[in-house]
Amino acid sequence: MNPDDIAFSFADPNFHNNPTNVMGLLRDKCPIHHTSTPSAHFTLTREEDVTAALRDEKIWSSKYGPGLAYSEPGVGVLVSSDPPEHTQERTAISRIFKASTIEKMEREITDLTNQLIDDLEENMSGDIIKEFAAPIPLTVMCWLLGTPTTDIELFRSWVLPMAEAVAYSGGRGASDEVKSAYENFFEYFGTHIEQRKDLLISGQDVPEDLLTRLLTVTNDGKELSTKKILGFCQFLLVAGSETTTLMIGNVLHRLMENPTQFELLKSNPELIPNAIEESLRYDAPVHGLFRTNTQEITIHGVKVPVDSKVCMMFGSANRDPNLWVDPDVFDIARDPKTLRNHTSFGVGSHYCLGAPLSRLEGKVALAAIIKRLPKLRANGSPTQTTAGVLKGFSSLPVRWD
Numbered sequence: 001m002n003p004d005d006i007a008f009s010f011a012d013p014n015f016h017n018n019p020t021n022v023m024g025l026l027r028d029k030c031p032i033h034h035t036s037t038p039s040a041h042f043t044l045t046r047e048e049d050v051t052a053a054l055r056d057e058k059i060w061s062s063k064y065g066p067g068l069a070y071s072e073p074g075v076g077v078l079v080s081s082d083p084p085e086h087t088q089e090r091t092a093i094s095r096i097f098k099a100s101t102i103e104k105m106e107r108e109i110t111d112l113t114n115q116l117i118d119d120l121e122e123n124m125s126g127d128i129i130k131e132f133a134a135p136i137p138l139t140v141m142c143w144l145l146g147t148p149t150t151d152i153e154l155f156r157s158w159v160l161p162m163a164e165a166v167a168y169s170g171g172r173g174a175s176d177e178v179k180s181a182y183e184n185f186f187e188y189f190g191t192h193i194e195q196r197k198d199l200l201i202s203g204q205d206v207p208e209d210l211l212t213r214l215l216t217v218t219n220d221g222k223e224l225s226t227k228k229i230l231g232f233c234q235f236l237l238v239a240g241s242e243t244t245t246l247m248i249g250n251v252l253h254r255l256m257e258n259p260t261q262f263e264l265l266k267s268n269p270e271l272i273p274n275a276i277e278e279s280l281r282y283d284a285p286v287h288g289l290f291r292t293n294t295q296e297i298t299i300h301g302v303k304v305p306v307d308s309k310v311c312m313m314f315g316s317a318n319r320d321p322n323l324w325v326d327p328d329v330f331d332i333a334r335d336p337k338t339l340r341n342h343t344s345f346g347v348g349s350h351y352c353l354g355a356p357l358s359r360l361e362g363k364v365a366l367a368a369i370i371k372r373l374p375k376l377r378a379n380g381s382p383t384q385t386t387a388g389v390l391k392g393f394s395s396l397p398v399r400w401d
């Protein structure tokens with residue numbers, strides 16, 4: 001097969017119908033792939049290429065953002081910045097996301113999860129995404145950002161178009177839905193931030209949450225600007241909710257599809273963290289994200305002009321036979337020491353700060369399902385997410401008895 005014949009883009013339904021096949025072909029025949037659809041970009045799919053690039057942030061910059069479109073440098077935070085700004089931004093919030101801080105939330109997340117199952121239990125069927133996998137991380141984000149948990153539906157209606165926009169080509173590509181999601185987000189959080197500022201100024205008690213941290217943290221004596229704080233809230237809301245929803249849906253889907261693995265887990269609940277990890281490896285909730293190269297570079301004989309958008313395909317690195325034995329087999333009993341080498345939380349200096357939180361949410365959610373709905377099974381066809389860079393379901397009908 002001529003490498004040029006391998007069709008791949010996040011806009012191509014063929015990719016979403018069979019990502020394993022397309023990624024396998026790319027790794028074998030075309031490890032640096034170029035397409036002009038929907039706009040020009042390259043894609044790296046081999047594990048060693050993806051991890052080497054992500055560890056070399058001098059060449060592989062985040063300044064134009066993690067999406068396909070070129071965002072304006074200096075405007076976004078974290079995944080849209082390079083050192084020294086990136087280091088300062090990460091330091092500003094890393095305390096909140098430390099594993100030891102996150103572990104303290106286990107009780108509250110367990111209560112939330114049980115409450116959701118109480119509501120579900122009365123029926124014999126439901127949509128496990130809408131009624132379980134989505135509310136968990138969204139509610140946790142409300143706790144962190146200090147907003148009412150009754151607003152989770154509203155937040156999800158902004159997060160989904162924002163996540164879809166990561167695969168857009170930019171400019172006129174941004175739909176009215178995306179624009180209005182951003183406008184509504186800025187209006188809501190603009191007011192929310194002002195209210196918290198007023199509380200802080202008046203000396204009243206404020207929650208010790210992420211928002212208070214963002215409003216009080218200083219770097220060289222300077223506080224973060226309101227624009228930056230809005231940027232943090234927007235990114236964290238998107239990064240911290242839909243990804244974890246997909247992960248919970250993906251692991252449940254694979255267990256229902258593989259009854260032997262489901263039984264193994266039910267009789268060995270200590271494998272729960274491993275099942276979450278294997279799900280992350282097997283079904284990376286984020287297929288891939290972009291970098292731009294700060295200098296011209298040649299990879300596998302292909303010249304990549306400076307400032308090209310290059311997708312780092314986490315999902316493909318996780319299935320690379322050079323690193324994984326039987327990569328296309330879903331096996332929750334893999335060696336936990338090597339399993340964490342998957343790239344689903346990224347690699348290098350941008351490694352996901354929310355990894356301990358999403359692992360905890362996944363662990364608690366899976367434990368609750370095994371205990372309370374052990375006979376969970378599929379009940380009709382799932383619907384895939386429409387966000388191009390994401391992998392998982394927007395709806396997953398299930399039943400139990």
Ligand code: HEM
Nearest residue numbers: 078079239240243244247285344345346350352353354358
């Ligand atoms: C299963 C769930 C999740 C997945 C698959 C995921 C995936 C990722 C990936 C791939 C990156 C690297 C981005 C890059 O290299 O450009 C990342 C970064 C990040 N994630 Fe997550 N994430 C998840 C959950 C969360 C949660 C729950 C939060 C917080 C509430 C979060 C916060 C962050 C932050 C702050 C960064 C940026 C780190 C930086 O740029 O230094 N993520 N995530």
